[in-house]
Every structure is written in structure tokens, then in C-alpha cells.
Amino acid sequence: MLKIHFGEIDSKNYIFNPDSFFNNTYEDEWITETLSVEMIRDVDKSEVIGPRVIDSPFLGSIPTERLSGGVKTLILMSKDQDHIFNASACGDNCAKWILQIANDLDQQGQDLHIRLGYLMNFGDEEFDIEIENVGIIVHNNAKLAEVVLDNELI
Numbered sequence: 001m002l003k004i005h006f007g008e009i010d011s012k013n014y015i016f017n018p019d020s021f022f023n024n025t026y027e028d029e030w031i032t033e034t035l036s037v038e039m040i041r042d043v044d045k046s047e048v049i050g051p052r053v054i055d056s057p058f059l060g061s062i063p064t065e066r067l068s069g070g071v072k073t074l075i076l077m078s079k080d081q082d083h084i085f086n087a088s089a090c091g092d093n094c095a096k097w098i099l100q101i102a103n104d105l106d107q108q109g110q111d112l113h114i115r116l117g118y119l120m121n122f123g124d125e126e127f128d129i130e131i132e133n134v135g136i137i138v139h140n141n142a143k144l145a146e147v148v149l150d151n152e153l154i
Contacts, residue, residue, distance in 0.1 A: 002102035
């Protein structure tokens with residue numbers, strides 16, 4: 001299940017700057033895995049040439065470290081369940097991937113824990129998201145916004 005903590009978080013395993021954390025921890029094989037290739041193509045509109053070279057339509061050939069903060073955060077979420085990542089580094093274009101990663105982890109008996117400082121648009125489809133601050137599970141964007149705003153979580 002996707003579990004979101006809204007607002008400030010004080011935890012030893014919280015990563016505020018996933019961009020920098022990624023640059024210092026990623027492994028080459030992460031980049032060429034199918035899920036990463038698909039996320040890079042969708043979010044950054046770029047093609048993976050190899051583990052250290054990305055073809056960006058905007059920047060040309062770039063090193064992996066120049067991927068967007070959103071894609072880096074998504075890759076970390078898919079690879080590292082020991083940390084809580086600041087998903088505010090992601091835009092709404094990452095929401096479907098966050099839900100997919102959470103669903104994939106759920107099938108393995110794991111949860112995805114993230115932190116958000118804004119109301120991300122998770123689309124029109126039903127979903128299962130636990131708002132950790134208040135322990136409430138919501139199933140659509142309207143209820144997500146209602147619970148977050150009524151409880152002044154952001």
C-alpha cells in the first residue's frame with residue numbers, strides 16, 4: 001500500500017533531497033531495468049542508451065546524474081524500501097508511477113512510504129492510499145484532498 005506522510009517529517013530514514021542521494025547511491029543496473037527505462041521515457045521523454053548515458057531531446061546525450069529529480073526519486077522508491085523519500089521532488093506526471101511502484105511492492109508484501117508537501121494529483125482511477133499522519137485510507141483524489149485539508153496537514 002502507498003503510505004503518505006504529509007508535511008514535515010522527522011525520521012532517521014527520511015531522505016529530503018532524493019536527487020543528491022540518488023547521485024551518490026544508484027547502481028548502473030537500476031537504469032537499464034524495464035521499469036526505469038519506461039519511467040525515464042515517460043517522465044523525462046528520454047531514452048536510455050546505457051547505464052551511464054541518456055539521450056534527452058532537450059539536452060542531447062547526458063549522464064545519468066542529469067535525469068530529473070522526479071525520475072531519480074521514482075527509481076529510488078522502486079529500489080530502496082529502507083528510506084522514506086521526499087516525493088515533493090516529483091510532479092504530478094510521476095503520480096501514476098508512484099501508484100504502480102506501490103502496487104508492485106504490495107504484491108511482494110511491502111508498503112511504499114513517502115513524504116509529500118503538496119496535494120499530488122493521483123488521477124481519476126480508484127486507489128488505496130493511507131495518510132499516515134491520521135491513519136485514514138482514501139480511495140480517490142477528492143477524499144485525499146478533503147482529509148489532508150480538513151486535518152491541516154499541509
